[in-house]
């Protein structure tokens with residue numbers, strides 16, 4: 001069974017019909033890439049799942065986490081139920097130290113898994129007393145991912161983790177995500193197709209408000225014409 005099922009999801013914001021019946025599933029293991037041209041509604045899809053759309057947005061459809069309906073559940077309950085979210089802007093608190101950023105994610109009565117976080121990202125341990133605002137983009141991304149991994153997750157929703165990073169850092173973040181994906185499934189919005197190829201076994205492409213492709217990521221990326229038509233790029237390029 002898929003860990004996440006999105007059925008006929010429709011979102012209207014300020015009169016524009018952004019998602020017009022989006023349906024796809026996320027496998028219970030590994031990485032499912034959510035792809036599409038700029039502005040097609042990838043972030044909107046993640047936010048619709050998480051209950052983070054603006055108050056005036058009109059939402060319809062059925063979203064299920066491990067079979068249980070979650071549409072319109074409050075975000076804090078979804079997060080507590082194991083939906084981990086790493087937003088595109090990373091959301092780290094620049095004025096706080098790395099350790100303080102992590103401590104903020106601790107939950108009352110929870111059992112924060114610092115061993116896992118520091119095992120995956122030893123640099124966060126070494127830089128515990130450094131202000132997060134002085135970290136590099138890649139280090140901030142690792143902090144944002146590490147913070148989510150402190151608590152148990154059933155699924156991670158990660159939005160453009162390599163955006164704006166230098167190629168060497170992209171490779172480090174991709175390696176970290178690869179390690180994370182061994183333990184928790186992931187729905188990943190990612191424009192860098194080389195990263196998609198490295199990480200994702202499945203891909204979903206949104207175009208014109210609907211799902212235009214679901215299947216193996218490599219099948220999509222190997223078929224250059226299809227990749228170009230759906231994503232506006234050739235093989236190995238960035239979308």
Ligand SMILES: Nc1ncnc2c1ncn2[C@@H]1O[C@H](COP(=O)(O)OP(=O)(O)OP(=O)(O)O)[C@@H](O)[C@H]1O
Pocket residue numbers: 013014018036037038039040041042043044045054
């Ligand atoms: N709060 C909002 N108010 C008005 N329009 C919005 C809002 N949020 C998103 N949109 C519009 O919805 C469309 C989809 O945006 P979204 O950010 O989901 O796209 P995306 O596929 O994630 O794009 P990108 O690759 O550029 O991040 C865009 O045209 C955007 O301008």
